[in-house]
Amino acid sequence: xxxxxxxxxxxxxxxxxxxxxxxxxxxxxxxxxxxxxxxxxxxxxxxxxxxxxxxxxxxxxxxxxxxxxxxxxxxxxxxxxxxxxxxxxxxxxxxxxxxxxxxxxxxxxxxxxxxxxxxxxxxxxxxxxxxxxxxxxxxxxxxxxxxxxxxxxxxxxxxxxxxxxxxxxxxxxxxxxxxxxxxxxxxxxxxxxxxxxxxxxxxxxxxxxxxxxxxxxxxxxxxxxxxxxxxxxxxxxxxxxxxxx
Ligand code: BT5
Numbered sequence: 498x499x500x501x502x503x504x505x506x507x508x509x510x511x512x513x514x515x516x517x518x519x520x521x522x523x524x525x526x527x528x529x530x531x532x533x534x535x536x537x538x539x540x541x542x543x544x545x546x547x548x549x550x551x552x553x554x555x556x557x558x559x560x561x562x563x564x565x566x567x568x569x570x571x572x573x574x575x576x577x578x579x580x581x582x583x584x585x586x587x588x589x590x591x592x593x594x595x596x597x598x599x600x601x602x603x604x605x606x607x608x609x610x611x612x613x614x615x616x617x618x619x620x621x622x623x624x625x626x627x628x629x630x631x632x633x634x635x636x637x638x639x640x641x642x643x644x645x646x647x648x649x650x651x652x653x654x655x656x657x658x659x660x661x662x663x664x665x666x667x668x669x670x671x672x673x674x675x676x677x678x679x680x681x682x683x684x685x686x687x688x689x690x691x692x693x694x695x696x697x698x699x700x701x702x703x704x705x706x707x708x709x710x711x712x713x714x715x716x717x718x719x720x721x722x723x724x725x726x727x728x729x730x731x732x733x734x735x736x737x738x739x740x741x742x
Contacts, residue, residue, distance in 0.1 A: 512533075574687060583668060611644070713729075
């Protein structure tokens, strides 16, 4: 039923974070899906309290989905769904875009970070926060990897520039298509994510002060979407909650 819903996107200017802007709109939405798209954020955030640098020109989007529209089987892998949806949204606009994902929540192009997502729950809603660099690639201020933009991809494949509004509408469309597809099992989502991962990336565990020097490589995902990595001593380890640069 949600599959064909036209995008209900509230456009706002500068906000601290679209996550909080969306929270303030939940009561008025009365259980219907909606989204917030901001021009810029003064306190954009990533996971674990990290900063999401949010100048004007990029996409800052929070999609608010009634919890009841997400099959319980899918809920544990929503970060993976979100990465796949963002990848498809970019590919639907920039034909031939060679975009990849990095476990659990990053969008990658040319080994650089293009975007990321966070999933939060509030009342009867799931809040899917998505940041994608469209025009500007902000320098990272911590140990994160280099950054890139959707319009770097467009330039590389000789296609017109993309706007945050175009991308937001494509994310909306793809997200509800995925949620309405009742044949899409958790296993298939995990397989699709694994197939879209850039396994050539050198990964590092995040530590409270930076990043662990040991280089890791993604090997495979299990049915819950947990990543097994290859360590420098040749042994493997399955990560449950660690986040990686
Ligand atoms: C993420 O966190 O990648 C999730 C980012 C979610 C941002 C969206 S914007 C709309 C909504 N409203 C919000 O306030 N947030 C969401 P994480 O995996 O923890 O990555 C954070 C790390 O990415 C930082 O520590 C930096 O290294 C790097 N980073 C920060 N800003 C970046 C940017 N604009 N582009 C690429 N990398 C960035």
